[in-house]
Amino acid sequence: MLNNKNMARRLLLAGGMAALAGGAQAQGLGNSPYSRLGIGEYYPNTGGVRQAGMGGVGLAAPNAINVNELNPALLYYTARTTFEAAYNGQYKTVKNNTASANSGSATLGYLSLAIPLKRRWAAAVGLKPLSAVDYETNVRSTIVGAPRDSALTRYSGSGGISRAYLAQGVHVARDLNVGFTAAYVFGTVDETTGTRIVLADGSASQTTLDRRHVHYSDFDFRAGVHYRHNLGKDLRMNLAGVYSFPANLGARRTTTQERQDVNGATVVGTKVQTEDVNGTVKVPALAQLGISLDNDKNWSASVDVAQQQWSKFSSFGVVTTPLHNTMRIGVGGEFTPDPGSVEHYFQRVNYRLGVNVAQLPYQPAGKMLYDRSVSWGFGFPLPTSSPLEATTFSLAFTYGMRGNTDLLAAGTGASNVQENYMKMTFGVTLNNRWFIKRRLQ
Numbered sequence: 001m002l003n004n005k006n007m008a009r010r011l012l013l014a015g016g017m018a019a020l021a022g023g024a025q026a027q028g029l030g031n032s033p034y035s036r037l038g039i040g041e042y043y044p045n046t047g048g049v050r051q052a053g054m055g056g057v058g059l060a061a062p063n064a065i066n067v068n069e070l071n072p073a074l075l076y077y078t079a080r081t082t083f084e085a086a087y088n089g090q091y092k093t094v095k096n097n098t099a100s101a102n103s104g105s106a107t108l109g110y111l112s113l114a115i116p117l118k119r120r121w122a123a124a125v126g127l128k129p130l131s132a133v134d135y136e137t138n139v140r141s142t143i144v145g146a147p148r149d150s151a152l153t154r155y156s157g158s159g160g161i162s163r164a165y166l167a168q169g170v171h172v173a174r175d176l177n178v179g180f181t182a183a184y185v186f187g188t189v190d191e192t193t194g195t196r197i198v199l200a201d202g203s204a205s206q207t208t209l210d211r212r213h214v215h216y217s218d219f220d221f222r223a224g225v226h227y228r229h230n231l232g233k234d235l236r237m238n239l240a241g242v243y244s245f246p247a248n249l250g251a252r253r254t255t256t257q258e259r260q261d262v263n264g265a266t267v268v269g270t271k272v273q274t275e276d277v278n279g280t281v282k283v284p285a286l287a288q289l290g291i292s293l294d295n296d297k298n299w300s301a302s303v304d305v306a307q308q309q310w311s312k313f314s315s316f317g318v319v320t321t322p323l324h325n326t327m328r329i330g331v332g333g334e335f336t337p338d339p340g341s342v343e344h345y346f347q348r349v350n351y352r353l354g355v356n357v358a359q360l361p362y363q364p365a366g367k368m369l370y371d372r373s374v375s376w377g378f379g380f381p382l383p384t385s386s387p388l389e390a391t392t393f394s395l396a397f398t399y400g401m402r403g404n405t406d407l408l409a410a411g412t413g414a415s416n417v418q419e420n421y422m423k424m425t426f427g428v429t430l431n432n433r434w435f436i437k438r439r440l441q
Contacts, residue, residue, distance in 0.1 A: 031134065031135055032135055033094065039313075040131040045070060048066060049425045050427075054333060057304040058292075061290075064080075067429075069112055069124055071224040071226060071240050073178050075122040078122040081116070082114045088423065089106040090105055094418070095417070097406075120171040121170050136157075139152075149198065156192050161249075176225070176226070178225050186216060208257070211256045213253070214254075217251075221245045223243050241290070246284055246309075251316070254273065255275040299335045305327070310323035333354070337351075349378055360402065372401055377425075380392065380393045390429075396425040397422070401419070404418050405418045
């Protein structure tokens with residue numbers, strides 16, 4: 001039986017073999033081997049297109065244009081009804097120490113709508129991803145006693161988990177705002193392991209398939225606080241904290257087995273259901289702290305830190321691959337040369353920049369892996385027919401590197417998996433003053 005350390009090592013090695021297999025294309029993430037572990041590639045609470053251009057920071061950076069769902073306490077600053085949608089695309093290179101492959105993807109990022117309800121109260125609803133699974137890996141291994149034959153195993157997975165949320169932000173006292181988010185979490189993940197024997201003459205046997213389908217459905221909760229204080233005539237300090245409570249997601253897992261012939265057709269009478277159980281997937285708490293400075297006019301600078309207790313993760317009461325607690329730090333800001341400029345359009349454009357370093361919850365061979373990235377972005381305001389309206393197109397770009405290609409053990413030739421990626425987010429923000437009583441002059 002494999003121990004936990006060897007299990008983690010083999011999972012990552014199998015992921016790295018995707019490069020050797022010619023780089024199968026996948027939808028969503030673009031063939032990410034790391035999405036095999038845990039609940040897939042987890043999306044931490046790093047905000048929308050505005051924050052994407054600043055390295056994923058902004059917990060303590062209020063904004064009256066974009067939806068402030070990163071920290072629900074910041075919803076208090078929603079001045080007009082605001083609708084925001086974003087589309088994500090990425091191109092990546094996945095490699096180990098011997099080969100590499102390229103893949104790309106494009107998906108809808110998120111949808112959100114924020115509404116000021118009263119002078120001290122605003123709310124938002126939206127839909128965002130929580131995690132995604134997208135991988136396809138082929139591993140060829142030798143057969144004991146038949147060195148000329150081989151076993152070809154194909155691992156694949158797709159799907160993900162989403163959050164439909166309702167958030168509220170309230171101004172409770174001078175300089176102090178609080179917020180709360182409740183979300184319905186739902187989604188499905190399908191994973192398949194298929195194995196067939198390939199003989200020395202190139203002929204292949206039937207394929208044995210193990211399929212696993214997991215459906216998630218439950219709720220999670222998040223709370224935030226924001227404090228804003230004047231340090232001088234043109235300087236404001238902001239402090240913020242957000243806590244995403246641990247969630248015990250209800251899940252139903254169904255597994256089946258079947259055999260397929262060499263043409264891919266299911267052999268009659270071989271499909272059987274081997275498991276149909278209800279269980280719980282424990283997603284750990286996420287704690288975030290942020291600080292920012294701004295002049296309440298045209299610039300802000302932020303630092304955010306986050307910690308998540310992935311060591312407490314389990315799926316259906318089992319820890320298949322041990323995960324580790326993680327830390328993340330991001331630094332970023334934005335600058336608008338002259339928001340009121342009439343003659344020079346690019347003086348009204350928002351310019352954003354940030355860097356981000358995060359630990360990954362996987363430690364193959366006991367070594368920490370990191371995700372390092374640099375981001376930049378722009379907010380382009382469009383002309384409108386009324387001062388009550390505003391439309392902004394935003395672009396955010398992120399270049400990063402996840403993992404490395406270090407050898408897992410001397411003499412084995414097995415290595416970690418490294419992903420070099422380029423992400424782009426395109427967002428549209430629409431602001432309008434709804435529910436205003438019109439008066440006739």
